[in-house]
Amino acid sequence: MTGPDAPAALRATGLGFRYRARGGWALRDCEFTVPSGRITALVGRNGAGKSTLLHLAGGHLRPGTGELRVLDAVPGTPDARTRVSLLTQDKPLYPRFTVADTLRMGEKLNSTWDRAAAEQIVREGGIPLAARVGELSPGHSTRVALALALGKRPELLLLDEPMADLDPVARGEIMATLMTEAAEHGTSIVLSSHVLPELEQTCDWVLLLRDGRVELSEDVEALRESHAVLTGRADQDDTLTAPHTVVRRRASGRQMTTLIRQRGPLRGDWHVERPRLEDILSGYLAAGDTVRPADAKRTEAAA
Numbered sequence: 001m002t003g004p005d006a007p008a009a010l011r012a013t014g015l016g017f018r019y020r021a022r023g024g025w026a027l028r029d030c031e032f033t034v035p036s037g038r039i040t041a042l043v044g045r046n047g048a049g050k051s052t053l054l055h056l057a058g059g060h061l062r063p064g065t066g067e068l069r070v071l072d073a074v075p076g077t078p079d080a081r082t083r084v085s086l087l088t089q090d091k092p093l094y095p096r097f098t099v100a101d102t103l104r105m106g107e108k109l110n111s112t113w114d115r116a117a118a119e120q121i122v123r124e125g126g127i128p129l130a131a132r133v134g135e136l137s138p139g140h141s142t143r144v145a146l147a148l149a150l151g152k153r154p155e156l157l158l159l160d161e162p163m164a165d166l167d168p169v170a171r172g173e174i175m176a177t178l179m180t181e182a183a184e185h186g187t188s189i190v191l192s193s194h195v196l197p198e199l200e201q202t203c204d205w206v207l208l209l210r211d212g213r214v215e216l217s218e219d220v221e222a223l224r225e226s227h228a229v230l231t232g233r234a235d236q237d238d239t240l241t242a243p244h245t246v247v248r249r250r251a252s253g254r255q256m257t258t259l260i261r262q263r264g265p266l267r268g269d270w271h272v273e274r275p276r277l278e279d280i281l282s283g284y285l286a287a288g289d290t291v292r293p294a295d296a297k298r299t300e301a302a303a
Helices: 050-057 078-083 099-111 115-124 136-149 168-184 220-226 232-241 275-288
Strands: 010-018 025-033 039-043 066-071 084-087 157-162 188-192 204-212 213-219 227-233 245-252 255-261 272-274
Touching: 010 050, 025 050, 025 066, 025 204, 025 213, 039 050, 039 168, 039 275, 050 066, 050 084, 050 157, 050 188, 084 136, 099 115, 099 136, 115 168, 136 157, 136 168, 157 168, 168 188, 168 232, 204 220, 204 245, 204 275, 213 220, 220 227, 220 275, 227 232, 232 255, 245 275, 255 275
Parallel strands: 039 188, 039 204, 084 157, 157 188
Antiparallel strands: 010 025, 010 066, 204 213, 227 255, 227 272, 245 255
């Protein structure tokens, strides 16, 4: 179900999680909503909490504080398990199984199994059904794991760095498969990835984590429209005061390039460009202490 009355794909309220063995919080005070029917880029530096969030959404972990809902269901419950698929980084497959055995297992475990769709994903990769999973290349293993995840016809697909070990061609093929799934079936997809340029043409929502907290949860087009890249003399820095938010500054001699969240007219003599999604995400990920305290409330999360 998609549309204005559809339940949110993900909704967090005061969400927190701590690994006892490591100490410290992997996630803390997270408040966000990811609408259904979107392809969401889950972005953050290593250790930001991306995998933890996906494992919480998949029901593999339980929140330490607050709550998380997937399609208005509690993760890990029978209702959620039927409607949600999680593909983790390790792509858990049985190496001694053939591809056909793997798909038959998926059919036995899922009452909503779509055999034709699962086999098509495999065929499009040129993978023989008789091949043993343990003998497949990383790209082919990922495609089989994706066929297993999509074959159950989930309403929400969670992907934890599924393409980290793939070459650019294989990544492009998998991304095309995901876009087709979202367009034809309205599947909500949350994709964790470090490959920022590939998110530009694929994702229409961004959820960015920094140190276990939510920095951005926003529509991609709204994000582009609200940000600007300014180039001009460094001595104009004092014109970039409230209500604007300086995300990142880079100075070279007397010249300065600044990524800002623009709120109202600009003062000063600046060359203004609308940034790419990659520019915005890179800016926030590298910003560190350059984000002004006024923005510590985090970006307004639109439902």
